[in-house]
Amino acid sequence: MGLHTIHSSPANTAGNAAAEEVLRSPERLLEIYYYLLLTRMLENKVAYICHNQNPQQPIIIGKGYLSTGQEGISVGAAYALESGDWLAPSHRDMGALMVRGMTCRQIFLQYFARASSPTWGRDGNVHVGDTSKQILFFISHMGSNLPVGNGVAAALQYRGAKNVVLGCFGDGASSQGVVHETMNYASVFKLPIVFVLNNNRYAISTPLHEQCAVEHLALRAAGYGMPGKTIDGNNVMEVYRHVKEAVERARRGEGPSLIECKTMRMGGHGTHDPATYIPKEEFETWKKRDPILGYKNYLQEQGILTEDQEQSIKARIEGEIEEAVEYARTQPMPVAEDLLKER
Amino acid sequence: MGLHTIHSSPANTAGNAAAEEVLRSPERLLEIYYYLLLTRMLENKVAYICHNQNPQQPIIIGKGYLSTGQEGISVGAAYALESGDWLAPSHRDMGALMVRGMTCRQIFLQYFARASSPTWGRDGNVHVGDTSKQILFFISHMGSNLPVGNGVAAALQYRGAKNVVLGCFGDGASSQGVVHETMNYASVFKLPIVFVLNNNRYAISTPLHEQCAVEHLALRAAGYGMPGKTIDGNNVMEVYRHVKEAVERARRGEGPSLIECKTMRMGGHGTHDPATYIPKEEFETWKKRDPILGYKNYLQEQGILTEDQEQSIKARIEGEIEEAVEYARTQPMPVAEDLLKER
Amino acid sequence: MPNMSYGEAIRDGLRTAMRADENVYLLGEDVAQFGGVYGITKGLYDEFGARRVKNTPLSEAAIIGEAIGASIAGLRPVAEIQFSDFITTGFSQLVDVAAPYTFRSGTHLPFVIRAPSGGGLRIGPYHSKSLEALFFHFPGLKIVMPSTPYDAKGLLLAAIRDPDPVLFLEHKKLYYELREEVPSDSYEIPLGKAVVRRPGTNVTLVTYSAMVYKALEAAAKLEQEGISLEVVDLRSLVPLDEATILQSFAKTNRAIILHEAPKRGGIGGELVSLLCEKAFDYLAAPIIRLGAKMTPIPVAPALEDFYYPSVDEIIQAAKRLVQY
Amino acid sequence: MPNMSYGEAIRDGLRTAMRADENVYLLGEDVAQFGGVYGITKGLYDEFGARRVKNTPLSEAAIIGEAIGASIAGLRPVAEIQFSDFITTGFSQLVDVAAPYTFRSGTHLPFVIRAPSGGGLRIGPYHSKSLEALFFHFPGLKIVMPSTPYDAKGLLLAAIRDPDPVLFLEHKKLYYELREEVPSDSYEIPLGKAVVRRPGTNVTLVTYSAMVYKALEAAAKLEQEGISLEVVDLRSLVPLDEATILQSFAKTNRAIILHEAPKRGGIGGELVSLLCEKAFDYLAAPIIRLGAKMTPIPVAPALEDFYYPSVDEIIQAAKRLVQY
Numbered sequence A, B: 001m002g003l004h005t006i007h008s009s010p011a012n013t014a015g016n017a018a019a020e021e022v023l024r025s026p027e028r029l030l031e032i033y034y035y036l037l038l039t040r041m042l043e044n045k046v047a048y049i050c051h052n053q054n055p056q057q058p059i060i061i062g063k064g065y066l067s068t069g070q071e072g073i074s075v076g077a078a079y080a081l082e083s084g085d086w087l088a089p090s091h092r093d094m095g096a097l098m099v100r101g102m103t104c105r106q107i108f109l110q111y112f113a114r115a116s117s118p119t120w121g122r123d124g125n126v127h128v129g130d131t132s133k134q135i136l137f138f139i140s141h142m143g144s145n146l147p148v149g150n151g152v153a154a155a156l157q158y159r160g161a162k163n164v165v166l167g168c169f170g171d172g173a174s175s176q177g178v179v180h181e182t183m184n185y186a187s188v189f190k191l192p193i194v195f196v197l198n199n200n201r202y203a204i205s206t207p208l209h210e211q212c213a214v215e216h217l218a219l220r221a222a223g224y225g226m227p228g229k230t231i232d233g234n235n236v237m238e239v240y241r242h243v244k245e246a247v248e249r250a251r252r253g254e255g256p257s258l259i260e261c262k263t264m265r266m267g268g269h270g271t272h273d274p275a276t277y278i279p280k281e282e283f284e285t286w287k288k289r290d291p292i293l294g295y296k297n298y299l300q301e302q303g304i305l306t307e308d309q310e311q312s313i314k315a316r317i318e319g320e321i322e323e324a325v326e327y328a329r330t331q332p333m334p335v336a337e338d339l340l341k342e343r
Numbered sequence C, D: 001m002p003n004m005s006y007g008e009a010i011r012d013g014l015r016t017a018m019r020a021d022e023n024v025y026l027l028g029e030d031v032a033q034f035g036g037v038y039g040i041t042k043g044l045y046d047e048f049g050a051r052r053v054k055n056t057p058l059s060e061a062a063i064i065g066e067a068i069g070a071s072i073a074g075l076r077p078v079a080e081i082q083f084s085d086f087i088t089t090g091f092s093q094l095v096d097v098a099a100p101y102t103f104r105s106g107t108h109l110p111f112v113i114r115a116p117s118g119g120g121l122r123i124g125p126y127h128s129k130s131l132e133a134l135f136f137h138f139p140g141l142k143i144v145m146p147s148t149p150y151d152a153k154g155l156l157l158a159a160i161r162d163p164d165p166v167l168f169l170e171h172k173k174l175y176y177e178l179r180e181e182v183p184s185d186s187y188e189i190p191l192g193k194a195v196v197r198r199p200g201t202n203v204t205l206v207t208y209s210a211m212v213y214k215a216l217e218a219a220a221k222l223e224q225e226g227i228s229l230e231v232v233d234l235r236s237l238v239p240l241d242e243a244t245i246l247q248s249f250a251k252t253n254r255a256i257i258l259h260e261a262p263k264r265g266g267i268g269g270e271l272v273s274l275l276c277e278k279a280f281d282y283l284a285a286p287i288i289r290l291g292a293k294m295t296p297i298p299v300a301p302a303l304e305d306f307y308y309p310s311v312d313e314i315i316q317a318a319k320r321l322v323q324y
């Protein structure tokens, strides 16, 4: 597997005091746990509905696109942001959407394509965002949100704001021309943006070695003159720490970084895809490395998470999800004329 | 300047017997000299006509795009090809067009937009090619010929042919998304293609450091899992040797390579551009490193080129050029109806 | 004769072409073992192997580029773009490299780009577009949009054997909805030949791809009201079968142009102009264009249904025309 | 009032907008010290500095992406694409990201893409295209194509201050050919207002950008033959000033649509359809579309001249119409 950390250029981990501080705060650590579980449970609910709804009268319009087993990346990376920072999400960033303040209600409204969804039912599932929370709307064309992220970063730089952008994409997306243009461009202008690559080893059915001829996509960073690292995406603290470091670097005006987070897509591309093309053993190996389980063990070892707390967090999340599903389910669908409304 | 050779991955120069053989053959060495001089003198003629023609009744339609001072790259790289190999040229590849068999007549017919030009006067100047000689037609959109080169290489591989493709582009072009897609793709399929990057430090007025944040663009190769080298583009033998090595590697089915050739654009982007944005000293420094002069000195030192030979080569070329100009000048221009002729 | 769905007929067309000609091969995202996201190439990898059915990286420009280059070198590549919407990221290869290549060089490019196109599946603005009008404007590209299994196979075989680039846009909603008898051997339907799907005398309706079915549904209903709608299915947009359109119009003097793409800038304008230029003296009423609304394609069912021209709109349009 | 060329008026518009609003800035290939390949941004780097006039790498997708993102974050970027032909390599950013963004999110994107467009300079298929029809088909993009220095400045200022993405296509042949008096202070010409360049009574000619001058030349010649041509200059294609077109047509009942882009799939079809749909009862003769031939744009002078609709073709068309 080779899940070591590569430093393509000398970047100083030690100096990252902000990250270390959070990692010593039980409250913050529990909050991370909350977001991990929230993401998992929310997406489980999405999957459950997809698999159990009446296809003739679906509640979820379309399919579910889940980040199950990869929550560490999206949660850990987004947790490294501060107020006023921006997110350019990809399609497996439910964790980041949650951390950055989108609500369960918004997510189910979106999945149910209700009139009051963030896209007014015009778009579905993970094709979502929230400008008021500095979250760009996901674009289906893989990698296409990254140049937009650059643009936001350019605006922040233009104004002298001390904020940054987190730009997310996948291993498949990394083969798109626009990703190359974006990274080179960001580096030329030293834009305050951090590129987080979710390398989950598959792009739909295409395995990594048919996507690229390198084991570590972070190697690309050197070609742009920016720091690049390959890290364990299933270790939420590692993700947080490295992304935080890159975020602070960007905040200091030293430019972009690329953080490749290794993980595994623990299911099909969407809820419709049984992923029979992935060998069972691959799933089994990775199941042992579940990011939430690993993190939970750590918290328990550290005495930060008790069984009671665990139960109460779960109960709280369950309540939140149920409330949101009920809320969204009872909201009206858009009607024909809504199509032409100016927004 | 840092014009050292970088080996991003272990590629074995020593074993390149084919290259060494040519570099020991006086006939072949003189042939290279002929092509260098031919390119220089032909393009000088183009420039001369551009600057002296009546703008109201131009002979050359449009501008001249020259490779003056960079002939070593295009000639050296193309010289590494064999019969049946293909060329995907860029716009500063007059040397390669010559080496691969295009004629002075074709070039002037093209520049003069005559009815019998390789594009029947439909396209102009360096927007040329010759399918019968395995030369793809140059596409203006920078870098856009590279995926086409991949396609030819895929066809060669498909058929089990032992031929290769040479794909040429510039430092500016290297920022295009399509270049990234092409290199990654070539590496995934181990396509028989060699990418030759003419890094002449400018893209129109934009200096290299505004194009990218790295000194050596060959660093990109590692991100695709292919060998990458940065070499002295003004040393034709070095170009030949390294491209030959990469060509033979591709021929053996071991996949693509990237050879970055450092040079300097010794004038404006085209004949219309006085390049006042380039400091005089830059030109002066590079003038001392003229590839033809350097090569000539080497040949003379080695006793391969006498003053007589030099004069007779020049005279031969002058004759060829004059003949071609006269020929092209007297050929008819296309007439309106030619536009709609099927070809 | 075997009974095939539209999707199966396309697969059968691919198989037939590949068996007949070693130069034909497939490439695209997820097209190998997986068989593509709509399963169209399923089984072909098993029959023809990795050399002739190639998974590619997620790189539309590189995919289209490979098709161009391989066709220059004498092969007949058939590339799948996963959704026609994603052609836009390889757009320049198609319109800048391929389209003018023959004009500039005399070299022909016998390749095909296949892509699932069109909407109705509630999958929103990024997986539902009908982009034919974009390519219609570029000299050098042919465009085929079949509406039936039989046509799909026959047109695909003609497209693969055509000397020039063909954009073969398959309607994804038809893949598994439609079945009919399709010959298992090889046959071609020439590009540029429209077909009258239903003869009629009062109004000519010109359409293509899945909209043919809305037209037929409207025609059946209109018949009950005594209005006879002639439905012309273009099958290919380039080349365009002007003769069949003009012939029908000479009879009816009234026409509706129907397409799924947004009305503004769609090919409807071209067809109206054709009639206006070449059949002006037959014009008995305004030619009515029916196309989608000028918005991106929405997900919510009520919105998406409202977005496209409806059977009812067709009926109303036909009535307006006969009453004009 | 200073006398300015079309190119100078555009520069003056940029300068005016930048002085008035700190949120306006420029980006593009070679736009800084060099001033762009047509010199349009010359001097602006000296006045506004590197922060507000930025050279970019050769990356059209990244350039358009920056414009989108910066506009989401509240700036008003004005990006230059070196030739409109090269928008195709950043096409997806414009049509997939920008065009549907407001529809999906409610967030407006106040950015402008400027690009030299059009032909006549003998620079061939890759530096001469008129691509407006591509963008016309996508809801969410505005398209402006000025024909005079005065309009260029006023429309540019309106475009920069518009809340939505505007494609501002400048005709490169007009940059230094045309001069007129242009106010040095700020003024806007609202998008979506056509102008009658020459009033007439017999035939309406609708056009835009440099073709306006061919139309005026034809009109002058036709006048000597007693035919009165009304020349409507659209100025912007989206929004489209239907009222002015319809008003003129109600008077003349005869129309020519003229554009430099290839006829097939150009916006001519849309305008013919507009008249056919909304002014059918006024139609006294077929509406004639004049556009370029269906080939790429050639270099050789005789070929390029033949490629475009000529003054003579306009004259012949007008005559045919009045005699119809």
Ligand SMILES: Cc1ncc(C[n+]2csc(CCOP(=O)(O)OP(=O)(O)O)c2C)c(N)n1
Pocket (backbone or CB within 6 Å): A092, A140, A141, A142, A169, A170, A171, A172, A173, A174, A176, A198, A200, A202, A203, A204, A265, A269, C029, C058, C060, C082, C086, C089
């Ligand atoms: C430009 C483009 N081409 C094709 C697709 C279809 N598609 C959707 S997801 C996907 C795979 C994406 O893989 P990756 O980036 O690794 O993300 P993952 O789904 O594995 O998280 C593809 C090919 C697309 N969305 N965009």
Ligand SMILES: Cc1ncc(C[n+]2csc(CCOP(=O)(O)OP(=O)(O)O)c2C)c(N)n1
Pocket (backbone or CB within 6 Å): B092, B140, B141, B142, B169, B170, B171, B172, B173, B174, B176, B198, B200, B202, B203, B204, B265, B269, D029, D058, D060, D082, D086, D089
């Ligand atoms: C996609 C695209 N954008 C812009 C241009 C305009 N243009 C022509 S040459 C050039 C610079 C090319 O620089 P480089 O690749 O370094 O080649 P050089 O001219 O220096 O040899 C540019 C920007 C183009 N041809 N293609």
Ligand SMILES: [Mg+2]
Pocket (backbone or CB within 6 Å): A170, A171, A172, A198, A199, A200, A201, A202, A203, A204, A265
């Ligand atoms: Mg993946």
Ligand SMILES: [Mg+2]
Pocket (backbone or CB within 6 Å): B170, B171, B172, B198, B199, B200, B201, B202, B203, B204, B265
């Ligand atoms: Mg250069």
